[in-house]
Amino acid sequence: MLNARIKLRHLMAFLEVAKRRSFARAAEALAITQPGISKAIRELEEILQTPLFERTSQGVSLTQAGLTLLRHAGPAMRALDEGVSAIGDAHHGGRWLRIGALSTVESRLLPVAIQRWHSASAAGQHDTSVSVVTGASAYLLSRLRLGELDMVVGRMTEAREIGDLYFEHLYYEPLVIVARSGHPLAQVTPVAASQLIAYPWAVPPPQTTLRQQVDSFCVRHAITLPPLLLETLSLPVSYRYTLESDALWIAPREAVIEELERGLLKELALPFEAQGGSVGICTNVSMTKSLTRDAFCETLRQVAAERIIPRS
Template identity: 70%
Template sequence: MLNARIKLRHLQAFLEVARQRSFARAAERLAITQPGISKTIRELEETLGASLFDRTPKGVALNQAGLTLLRHAGPALRALEEGVQAIGDTDGVRQLRVGALSTVESRLLPDALRGWHAEGTPHADVGVSVVTGPSAFLLSRLRRGELDLVVGRMTEAREIQDLAFEHLYYERLLLVVRAGHPLAGMSPLPPEALSAYPWVLPPPRTTLRQQVDSFCVRHSLALPARRLETLSLPLSRGYTLGSEAIWVAPEEAVVESLAAGELCELALPLEQQGGSVGLCTNATLRPSLALEAFCERLREVASRLGRGAPSP
């Protein structure tokens, strides 16, 4: 049980001093006197029986006890603020911040958003802001609290670490070419034949590129000098349809073009099972009801697409 002597003002003062690393600046931000904020921090330290800050020539710094309190007090106050805001939010103006990797931009996320904003749904008035980019960029923003959720294939990303990941389905990377390409329909396809054509592939230092590099090592291939490195699906598709390029494509991004006969999958698998596509959240932050509902929407769409169960 929380000590009754610890008040909201104690935690607010603590968090502001931790942010500003200065009693004077924190007092200015909270519109109180410096002796007042010093007294508030002293009361908190006496109640806890521990010092929270070390005084340095450049200001103050959190010690180990302070870091421990910060890890818990910050998310708790943010959750409280969200609750108060939700109660007082009479016009329903809220927004989810979602990070999306290229592996879910074509079907999973668009389908989920269409259902989310359908007329009459419980959260139709909740806006969604979508940020795209490589997993390292999106996961770092999630860790800092700048995103509520990241969706995509990211299990190989080192940046997941203490974040919470929930598997939805496995998805393969495919080698695809335009219809009528010299390699289309060739089976068996010798790996060395790929070197004669331009490639479209994910940029270096991305989780998808790791799989391409592994494929090249397995087949003793060197990446061709003629290559386009991008995460843009429209650019990749347009370039591939108008050239003899080989596109390393997420299955979701090309499934409709394959069915329509615009693109052809080469008879040389880049990977067998594929990577795990799922939801990544910041476990230190309490999810809002809207976020929980949006995650459930994503699960429903994944199941409807026939991908709810893991591959054997």
């Protein structure tokens, strides 16, 4: 039974600090003073008789006790929020499926799955809309752990943040090095790694799982990153930058397959990865079981089997 001394304001303060890793930013998000949020956390720690946060050079981080509370409090607050929303939406049946999407699935897997999902809705099989949030794996997985997302889809097996979340593999997706079709290296076979650093690169930002693979590639080939970089997870920005310059783009194959087939981009004759990373679905097993979430996961499995795997 929940300790009667624990109030909703304690849990809201805890979850906001856990998400933002900062008392100041959490206080701003909740529109209360920083002493007020500090007091709420201190009271909660006194009730639980254990520290929930520890200070670091980057802000605050969760203790083991804090991680345990987060694993349960996040989904519980999400369930409460859904209950309140369900009452407000009962007159028109409005429901939402919240999905975190990594760049590896933005171009093909997820759009096709959502189109199929909406077709099923039009046929009267469900009445659930879809909300998609994009970003780095660490950000999306933290929101999943808080219960703010129903699932995260993409390549993330290398992500340290998965922890006690559940990951289901769908298929392997490699990173490739591409350039515009008229690029000086487009017709060179084979391409030496040392030739790449003469050109700007479009790469994922630091602290992402895809950037870890870029760094590993440089180490394997004894090269350093070129002096000019575009760091972004935006596929449109990377595409236009690559198409209109001599930049090289290290991208998920799924993100550029159509441009490669149309001849707008060219994959360089230098393999970036032998097999690629595991793309799949990450869910929070501590969240209440959802038939809607399970149904969309099955849609993702079908699309992965029918459209992605044959092309890889």
